[in-house]
Amino acid sequence: MFAGVSAFPLSPLHDDRVDADALGRLVAGAAAAGVDSVGVPGSTGVAQYLTRDERRRVVVRAVAEAGDVPVLAGIGALRTSDVLAHAHDAAEAGAAGILLVPTSYHPLTDDEVVGLYADVTERVPLPLVVYENRRTTSVAFTDDLLARVTALPHVVAVKVPGAPGDVADVTARLAHLRTVVPAHVGIGMSGDAFAATALVAGVDTWWSVLAGVLPGTAVRLARAARDGDAATLSALTDALAPLLHLVGPRGGVRVAAALAEHRGLVDGPCLPRPLHGLDAAERATAVASAEAAERV
């Protein structure tokens, strides 16, 4: 489930309120471009910054705009009762699945992480994607932890960090992950900078920030990888390199916000304070890189 390109759009704010129309445009644009699923609100969708009601409205609007494209609802929160409330709202809104990152303030033990997933999978029959984000949480999934969590019912896929290296390296990484998780669990990677390699290596899902703001380019890149069109793939990754080099130090959310703001997809600064956007030079780099990719 959720194979292919999964787009993670921003949840744009305007004057500290969720701009549902702007969110709707991003989702509709991704669906029209041919992404295979849409994830809202994810990390890029600033899920952890939103209230329960804001999150519910984001999922409802995304389902309305996504047409036949399945919507994966991010349900992560610090407190299990909030996670369960988000899962309830996601089911009510018609989400096709739920995405759970083990967010922490007090660092979680492995047993606490397993307990969180067990509490959710016992109570919520929706397909669940296990989400590791080492950048934003203190949780790194060991093989043992990944095996314990993916053995729970309703787990359909994992979202793990992109792997560095060449195609052989990532192929080996995927083969190793295959020995860790059950066969029915899809293996997907985030980290747009590693996406081309991961796609060629045969990853099941590309969990993509890029596809939330530049869906046409992301879909072209994934199709070039699938079709073995090395020339197009290389031209796209070369064009996108300056943009993707910004993601590591500045975070995908800030890069996506800069592009969405530049293109008028959102109404002015769209991140929740205290987050600031890119500076002017970084914005120019991201914009030029995106435009170069669209000319490929």
Place this chain on the structure above:
Amino acid sequence: MFAGVSAFPLSPLHDDRVDADALGRLVAGAAAAGVDSVGVPGSTGVAQYLTRDERRRVVVRAVAEAGDVPVLAGIGALRTSDVLAHAHDAAEAGAAGILLVPTSYHPLTDDEVVGLYADVTERVPLPLVVYENRRTTSVAFTDDLLARVTALPHVVAVKVPGAPGDVADVTARLAHLRTVVPAHVGIGMSGDAFAATALVAGVDTWWSVLAGVLPGTAVRLARAARDGDAATLSALTDALAPLLHLVGPRGGVRVAAALAEHRGLVDGPCLPRPLHGLDAAERATAVASAEAAERV
């Protein structure tokens, strides 16, 4: 401001609801034992796990129970508008000051941290304590960042992590911090395992988890340090060593919860899921250590 022993009690939950009576007992107990201030909800008070209304009720109840002891209200949250709402509620509730940790999901840049403190200090005239918690946030304060933030108006003190080493080491660390922050800003340290050394070295404030659950012992320890009573100080730190050794790997919040649960100060498991408490062996260690300290 806020010099001496500042107690950070739990915000006990029962069936996923804040048990205001149990919180009231902890605050009243700390005040009766002679602590100099009470901080609610802090990291130990699981602030980040609570709703705005829960946090407001915790501060209101603490003010009611603390008598003449000033209450410092924790206002940290991911979104600046929530931080400001908590500050508003703290002022309404009669808090003497506010404590702000720069919590993050997307890691904050230094400029974003300064922006957060600037947004709050521009709008809220309450005395503010700057709070660094490297364990639970991704923000480490460099000297430059600490200087920029403590130069803002209304900043009265800092809460920085405890420093390892002997009295000479910590004295040197305090002298260095004195060159970084303005003279009117108090320097306090958290980290109960380092407290005895920090107190002898002359720290302005001991921000103490221990004082939230074992206030009598914490106050005795601080007085022994102040009075140069080396025999009592040594006996207390020896007795507390097994308990304090648990804090590093397991977190002060779990140790405090185990003690409060054992002593009937709270009604059953009191941490928000997914947090679990200590295991049975760890609980026994903590309880025995606390009792040994009380026999000193």
